[in-house]
Amino acid sequence: MKSLSERDQKHLWHPLTQHKLHPKMLGIVKAKGAVLVDEHGKEYIDGISSWYTSVYGHCNDAIIAKVYAQMQQLDQVVFSGFTHEPAIALSEALISLLPQNQEKLFFSDNGSTATEIGIKMALQYHHNLGKKRSVLLAFEDGFHGDTFGAMSVSGLSVYNGPFEDYFIDVKRIPVPTEDNLGSLLHELENTMDLDAVAGFIYEPLVQGAAAMKMHKAEHLEKILKVVKSHGVLTIADEVMTGFGKTGRYFASDHMTEKPDIICMSKALTAGMLPMAVTSCTQKVYDAFYSDDIAKGLFHGHTYTANPLACAAALAGIELLTSEEIQKNIGRIIQWHQKFDAEIKDHPKVAATRQTGIIYALDLDVVMERYGNVRDKLFQHFMGSGVFLRPLGNTIYISAPYIITKDEMQRIYDSIREVLEKF
């Protein structure tokens, strides 16, 4: 019988892949807790929670039970003109979890649509109020997804050349640091025309795709204050940072200045089903609330608020707010701190950083053969039964909250081996 890897090549076209250079995919047959199992029976510890989704562990029994029960009750129904218990219960649970100023939820299917909707909300908000604001503000090296609006605001879109002519008008600012904060605030206040800016979209505290680049809450807070004072809507892209990863429910919880709009996906549905939510304040919603039908937000996806995905999200929130998961998050934060103290002065370590359960280290390696280093690292980790996905010379961990101490130790050991071997 042919392997999954061989059968795959006939009809499948994978994301973010140049198939001529990387023709072979690894067949995965099963997952449980923090462990993935491949078609040869080899096990891997999922050190990145399958792109930050499966934070309560794969095939979590509590989530399966709730989704299964929902499957027998109501599977799918149009969300325009109809509503249902799972969406309503989820709205109640999410609103009590989100920063206090959030009031309304708009559903979609993935992180890109969540930010796309946030962008459309910001643009149409000003349009509905009769103001011309057509520019968006975003961080350099930000990543917000692969649809057109999301690509436009993503500074990291290195392979988006064919589409750039069609992008939205975006102004970019660097992420704040101790060194640039003063000049950055000065530029925002004095040289930039913030009154033409509809919205500022940002990944709060951690820029995932930019190799877990981190900035300080107090610095971001200052930027938010300035742009808000000019009527710019703030859009927190919490697709990666949401649901506990920074040690709080949301990265925005680390600041007193709250965003007008929040984008969520990834861990929202605990890695079980695809779904996204864009939340906003009453003020944003009110700008669309009108006798004029054209002032509504005419955006909708067929599977909007799918009851099964809502059930998975509800089960996930129940776990997130449990004492056990909160305790687990706390201990992972401590494990990382201890590991960091051990390795940060190693000659091969150029820099380390941590926000909540996200830990990253930059290797001090020659970067001229960028791709090669990354591929060699990846192969080393997979060989040692650890699924980590280095970005350039950055190795990062964003493991499921339920990971055991032994499993985390195996991730650390595998990184220690890199420091000795490379």
Ligand SMILES: *Cc1c(COP(=O)(O)O)cnc(C)c1O
């Ligand atoms: C992954 C990600 C997205 C895009 O989400 P998709 O579900 O892959 O479309 C957007 N923003 C951030 C911060 C992300 O990490």
